[in-house]
Amino acid sequence: MASQIKIKATLENGVTTVKTLMLHPMDTGLFKKKTGELIPAYFIQEIKCEHNGAMVMLVDSGIGISKNPYLAFSFKGGKAGDTIRVSWIDNKGGTDTAETTISAGNG
């Protein structure tokens, strides 16, 4: 299946800003169906962001992150064309990975 992670990485004044959007229900385990049955917790536990294979961001996340998680962060040392890889793993062992390259901004 094609990855459902969107990533945009832009370089400006020596700082690379990564914006990423993941597709996931992030069910809390606290909501009930109309039948009264609890919807079990189903959420991303870990998000990894790597720059040319080196970890630049590692998120431990819980049910408090909104559905379809959004994350933006910045780091130094990236160059235009470098690889940015984002991957996540959820509490049921599900996973998704996507890659992009850093594009030069206006700076």
Place this chain on the structure above:
Amino acid sequence: MDGKRRLILKGILMSLGAALLAPLRAFAAWPATAFEAKKVPEALNLLFGHSKLTTRDADITLTAPELAENGAVVPVTVSSTLDNVESITLLVDKNPNALIARFNLAPNTLPYIKTNIKMAEPSNIIAVLKVGDNLYSTSRRVKVSISGCGN
């Protein structure tokens, strides 16, 4: 000679790489008990071994709406002028589970994150920045119209 030099260089580079990655690797296990904690101090104790927060409002900027119409999606931005920030942790004091997420930073990652979080009721969002053994924090009160955490 040349081959040996290259091997030594490679060794040095590899150990350098390992040293840089070490702080992030140390956090690799998902902190299950901290995510189950109901209250902020309990979650902090489980994550960091203590819950002594030092308020640094001037050095940490936490941006969130004053009124969140929809508690299921509350945009939050944290940035800081502090150096050597190892992680940024977000908590909400009145959520069923206080801990939202911990963002572990590499040495070249800037102390800045932006994300969307869930809030059950009007409460404080707390940002905790780890620098060495110190926990620096700031908080922001947010009103919530519709709960984002269940019924």
